[in-house]
Amino acid sequence: MISLFMTFSDPRGERQVEPNDLAAVAALVGSVPEMTEGLLFTPLEQSVDHPYRADGLGPAFALQLRFSNLFACEAAMDRGSVLARLAVGAGLSGLAGLDVTHQVMLTRAFPVEAAAYPASTNVSCSYLVHYPGPAEDMNAWNLHYLEHHPAIMRTFPNVRQVEIYTRIDWVDRLPSRRVEHMQRNKLVFDSPDALSLAVNSEVIKRMRADFLQFPPFSGGNKHFPMLTRTVRPGV
Structure with missing residues (x-):
């Protein structure tokens, strides 16, 4: 599966989407056309306790659009498309003037113990992470990360x-700016409180221990908790 990420940022950190x-x-x-699922990410309405609060508030708004294949995704990014309109604000005051970037990436999903959300869940909470890079050896980076880190991630309490x-x-x-982060991650929880509970659990110690074993890379990483709304095709 293919994911298109579009990120709308305000360098001053003052804007929000109404x-x-x-x-x-x-x-x-x-x-x-041919999108299979859209995810809309907005900042939390109140801050939560998580280990990387120093990374800042994150973007004013972000999108993740899923496609079954690369060709469908590329076709959706043509001139005059809906996505081209969104990239310049689509005439919406809440998006006008924001710094917009986009990136297409391969999606690698990993199984979790309890994927089903409670029936009362309308808006979930995603922990969005990105590594700008680069790594000294991308193959070594990917091999280590994919073989070790997801196995720890899936042990977070109630990760969905x-x-x-x-x-x-x-x-x-x-018309937006292309970026080429070497990697992105996403963990999803029922709520901001559930996310905070999970990332402050003992599991984070195992995550940090594995982090120290990563192959050499530069650029650091960023972590942003975001409210998450799902959009289905034709909605």
Whole structure:
């Protein structure tokens, strides 16, 4: 599966997307041809305790759009497309003037013990992580990370989803700025409180111990907890 990430950032950290604009974006995302699922990420309404709060507030808004294959994703990024409109704000005041970047990546999903959300869950909470890179040896990096880190991630209490995204080559005609982070990750929980409980558990010690074994890389990493809304095709 292929994931397209679009990130809308305010360098001053002052902007937020209002509910009306969010509903308009959801309608646009639902109309993207051959998209299988869209995820809308917004900042938490209140801060939560997590180990990487020093990374800042994160983007004002972000999207993850899933496609079954690369060709469908590339076709959706042509000039005049819905995604091209979103990349320049789609006429919405909440998106106008933000710094917009995009990246297409391969999705690697890993099984978890309890993937089903409680029936009362309407908005989940995602822990978005990215490594800008580069690594000295990308093959060595990927081999170590994929063989070790997901096995630890899936032991977080009540984690609903573990995904790791790795780089691919792609073509597009979007007016936003391309980025090529060497890796992204996503952990999903029922709520901000559930995320905070998990990432402050004993599991984080195992994560840190494995981090010290990573093959050499530069660029650090960033961690942002974000509220997550799901959009289905045709919505």
